[in-house]
Amino acid sequence: MSIWKRKSLPQLLAEASEDEKGLKKTLTAPGLVALGIGAIIGAGLFSITGLAASMNAGPAITISFLVAAFGCVFAGLCYAEFSSMIPVAGSAYTYSFATMGEFVAWIIGWDLVLEYAVGAATVSISWSRYLGKFLSSYGIHLDESYMLSPFEGGIINLPAVLIVMVMSLVLIRGTKESAFVNGIIVLLKVSVVLIFIAVGWQYIRPENYTPYIPENTGTFGEFGFSGIIRAAAIVFFAYIGFDAVSTAAQEAKNPKRDMPIGILLSLAICTVLYVLFAHVMTGVVNYQAFAGKDGIAPVAIAVEAMGPAGADGMITPAYPWLNNAILLAILGGYASVILVMLMGQSRVFFSMSKDGLMPKVFSEVHSKFRTPAKNNFLFMVIVSLFAAFVPARVVGEMTSIGTLFAFILVCIGVLIMRKKMPDAPRAFRTPLVPFVPIAGVLVCLFMMVFLPLDTWIRLIVWMMIGFDLYLFYGMKHSILNKGNFNLDSFKVVAGSGLGMVVALVIVAIIHHRDPNIDDTFLYYFSLIFAAIHALIYAYSYKKSR
Numbered sequence: 257m258s259i260w261k262r263k264s265l266p267q268l269l270a271e272a273s274e275d276e277k278g279l280k281k282t283l284t285a286p287g288l289v290a291l292g293i294g295a296i297i298g299a300g301l302f303s304i305t306g307l308a309a310s311m312n313a314g315p316a317i318t319i320s321f322l323v324a325a326f327g328c329v330f331a332g333l334c335y336a337e338f339s340s341m342i343p344v345a346g347s348a349y350t351y352s353f354a355t356m357g358e359f360v361a362w363i364i365g366w367d368l369v370l371e372y373a374v375g376a377a378t379v380s381i382s383w384s385r386y387l388g389k390f391l392s393s394y395g396i397h398l399d400e401s402y403m404l405s406p407f408e409g410g411i412i413n414l415p416a417v418l419i420v421m422v423m424s425l426v427l428i429r430g431t432k433e434s435a436f437v438n439g440i441i442v443l444l445k446v447s448v449v450l451i452f453i454a455v456g457w458q459y460i461r462p463e464n465y466t467p468y469i470p471e472n473t474g475t476f477g478e479f480g481f482s483g484i485i486r487a488a489a490i491v492f493f494a495y496i497g498f499d500a501v502s503t504a505a506q507e508a509k510n511p512k513r514d515m516p517i518g519i520l521l522s523l524a525i526c527t528v529l530y531v532l533f534a535h536v537m538t539g540v541v542n543y544q545a546f547a548g549k550d551g552i553a554p555v556a557i558a559v560e561a562m563g564p565a566g567a568d569g570m571i572t573p574a575y576p577w578l579n580n581a582i583l584l585a586i587l588g589g590y591a592s593v594i595l596v597m598l599m600g601q602s603r604v605f606f607s608m609s610k611d612g613l614m615p616k617v618f619s620e621v622h623s624k625f626r627t628p629a630k631n632n633f634l635f636m637v638i639v640s641l642f643a644a645f646v647p648a649r650v651v652g653e654m655t656s657i658g659t660l661f662a663f664i665l666v667c668i669g670v671l672i673m674r675k676k677m678p679d680a681p682r683a684f685r686t687p688l689v690p691f692v693p694i695a696g697v698l699v700c701l702f703m704m705v706f707l708p709l710d711t712w713i714r715l716i717v718w719m720m721i722g723f724d725l726y727l728f729y730g731m732k733h734s735i736l737n738k739g740n741f742n743l744d745s746f747k748v749v750a751g752s753g754l755g756m757v758v759a760l761v762i763v764a765i766i767h768h769r770d771p772n773i774d775d776t777f778l779y780y781f782s783l784i785f786a787a788i789h790a791l792i793y794a795y796s797y798k799k800s801r
Contacts, residue, residue: 259359259745261736265341265680268354285514290442291596292522296495297445297529302586303382304491305534306546306554313487314470314479315538318531320487325527327488327703328495330696331663332523334670337686339515341673348662348669349604353611355669355676358736359726359749364665365608366722370715371658372601373635376420376594377642378655381405383590384415384643389556390583407647416643423595424636427602428622428629441592446529448585452555453532455575459562460539470543475772477706489703492656495523516684555582598639602631612735613726657707657715660700667696709767710775713782716760720789723753727796746796753793760786 309317338351349368353361388398404410472480537554541561546554559582563574573579606628609618622629670686670693686692727749732739764782768775 258357258737258742259731259748260357262355262357263353263736265354265677268350285510285517288514288518289522289525292518293442293446293526296522296526297442297449297589301449301530301533302386302555302589305530305537306557308487308490309534309538309543309554310546312477312479312483312490314467314483314543315465316469316484317487317491317538317543318534319469320484320491321527321530321534323485323488324492324495324703325523325530327492327660327663327696327699328523328527330692330699331667332519333686333692334667334696336516336519336684337670337682338666338673339519341680341682341684348666349607351669352665355672356665358611358613358734359745360665361611362608362613362726362730363719363722364662365604365613366719366725367658367661368604369601370718371655371662372597372604373639374642374658375655376597376601377416377639377646379590379593379597380416380420380639380643381413381647383419383587383594384413386583386586386590387415390580390587393580393583405645405647407645412644414644417640419591419594420598420640420643421636423591423598424632424639426595427599428627428632441588441595445585445589445592448581449529449533451578452559452582453529453536455578456536456540456558456562459574460536462539464539464542477708482706485703486706489656489660489706492659492703495526495659513683555586598632598635602628602635605631605635610735612733612739613730654711654714654718657704657711660704661715663700664697667693667700709763709770710773710778712763713760713767713778716756716763717782717785720753720756720760720785723749723756724789724792727753750793750797753789754797757786757790757793 305317308320309315313320349361349365352364384403388400388403391398398415401410402412402414405413469481469484470479472478472482476482477486537558540558545557545561556579559575559579560573561571562578563572565571605614605618607619608614609616609631617634618631619628620630621627671690673680674689727746731737731741731745731749734741760782764779764786767773768779
């Protein structure tokens with residue numbers, strides 16, 4: 257009995273078979289493509305683009321999107337092979353279980369929980385801000401104290417809670433209904449994106465592209481080459497759509513054919529739209545206009561600049577109606593992103609619960625709707641609390657680092673699977689192995705390195721909490737190992753935890769030494785958290801001897 261014990265391919269396929277307790281198979285290739293587009297086109301296009309352009313890349317944000325897509329292509333090809341070969345809910349968690357064993361599967365599963373839950377909360381907070389902007393254009397002004405968290409001077413973010421609750425209830429009602437709602441939203445926002453590109457193209461001012469790559473300010477990550485790569489890492493979370501598609505593999509009618517189509521086609525469509533959209537956005541107005549508090553609504557700024565300039569240099573918007581249409585599309589787009597993130601998160605927990613690594617309540621299926629309704633309801637509450645009381649800036653980049661980490665493990669998984677199970681049936685084969693998966697690992701790791709150190713601190717803290725849960729709950733209730741593990745397994749988990757303690761202290765000290773950052777609370781929290789866990793893991797390690 258070992259933490260490295262893997263699930264066999266026949267065992268995974270047996271789990272995917274539909275029975276009276278299984279998830280309902282309703283999704284086709286077009287539905288999966290729409291699901292992917294629903295996750296990809298959203299926060300990255302309508303808010304993060306402007307912030308990354310103004311603070312990191314300038315007009316070269318288009319290059320950043322291509323760099324991010326470059327890493328996604330490698331990871332997407334690996335995802336396509338796995339999802340057609342192992343059509344089981346759980347995405348990278350399930351793939352890791354088949355290739356690297358239970359402990360690595362736990363790590364990636366816990367990482368995916370962070371990626372989806374925090375991502376959904378962050379997008380819902382941004383949705384709330386756009387709702388206020390949209391309503392104010394019609395003379396309806398909401399009380400700011402009920403649209404901001406206590407940390408931002410408000411009381412509670414009620415609109416953010418509302419959208420999380422609505423999308424959760426749609427998910428509880430059924431996957432088919434969720435896909436239908438998502439399909440309508442995707443059609444709306446893609447139409448507006450295309451209109452934005454078509455209308456804005458005629459108002460591009462070439463001088464706004466000069467310099468196309470602004471000179472580095474002397475600070476790492478602020479323009480120049482490092483700025484382009486940091487921007488790529490920041491906007492990377494917007495590409496998690498095909499990861500969300502893979503979490504729904506067990507609900508696809510023909511996963512062997514439809515999963516590769518859903519993953520790769522949604523990635524290709526959205527990359528083209530991203531690059532064209534960013535090119536128009538930074539062409540109609542100078543990238544510096546996206547700095548400051550209005551940077552979260554860069555599209556609205558760009559639309560106001562789409563029109564002829566008068567003798568005094570003032571621009572008269574040619575299509576003032578387009579501004580509200582864009583805001584409406586953003587609200588719908590954000591809603592679909594939240595829908596897909598909540599769905600992906602619940603499916604990961606569904607798989608972890610079925611394996612005994614999480615409480616059984618997360619894998620109970622509703623008798624009528626055949627969805628993990630209790631799972632959806634519990635996370636409706638959890639994500640709503642985050643959305644209501646936590647500011648978006650605290651957790652914004654956590655989704656990116658979690659996504660990149662997941663992609664790295666999937667790429668490694670393909671290499672291991674090709675070596676250990678070369679003759680297993682594959683409806684889709686990743687080309688140019690080992691080049692593609694190795695390139696995927698290197699590109700994603702390269703982007704992770706360019707993320708801020710405080711993002712790494714939060715990731716390490718989150719993973720240590722996951723180690724706690726696995727050590728004190730998951731190992732005792734593991735179905736695969738029947739709750740029995742050899743002593744070496746406990747040593748590895750406790751030893752890995754001690755390694756995370758050391759990493760947390762080192763990263764916290766390096767981050768604290770930056771004179772431009774005031775991180776007193778984060779620094780001392782990290783040291784105290786590390787000290788407590790050093791005692792916990794040291795005790796567990798000694799006990800296992």
